[in-house]
Amino acid sequence: MHEFSVMSQIVDSILEEAKKRDARKIEQVDLEIGDYTMLGHEQMRFAFDVLAKDTILEGAELNITTRPGRVECSCGYEGSPSVSEDSPHKVVPILECPKCGGVAKIVAGRECIIRNIRLVVPDV
Numbered sequence: 001m002h003e004f005s006v007m008s009q010i011v012d013s014i015l016e017e018a019k020k021r022d023a024r025k026i027e028q029v030d031l032e033i034g035d036y037t038m039l040g041h042e043q044m045r046f047a048f049d050v051l052a053k054d055t056i057l058e059g060a061e062l063n064i065t066t067r068p069g070r071v072e073c074s075c076g077y078e079g080s081p082s083v084s085e086d087s088p089h090k091v092v093p094i095l096e097c098p099k100c101g102g103v104a105k106i107v108a109g110r111e112c113i114i115r116n117i118r119l120v121v122p123d124v
């Protein structure tokens with residue numbers, strides 16, 4: 001399950017960051033998931049819950065937002081591709097350049113980013 005391995009890396013880096021700051025608890029995590037990562041948000045939430053269990057991350061609020069993808073085309077176009085959102089088999093989206101109709105290259109939207117982490121740190 002792809003989501004599990006990705007989320008496992010995310011959880012690891014969050015816990016590492018929290019440890020550096022002596023956090024007692026993590027309250028909230030904001031994630032941005034690229035349009036073309038093919039990661040299901042529900043599966044990501046599920047993986048998060050499982051991986052967070054028995055860590056200071058347990059019970060944290062997880063906010064997931066979609067990071068819009070960008071494409072580049074040999075004709076010079078750069079921006080959003082034309083993709084039919086409701087294509088029945090959305091395994092790999094076919095990205096077309098809206099300008100010339102050619103096959104566009106993905107330049108953004110394949111990443112998964114931790115936007116923000118809210119930690120509870122002990123009073124000094």
Ligand SMILES: [Zn+2]
Pocket residue numbers: 073074075076077097098099100101102
């Ligand atoms: Zn083009």
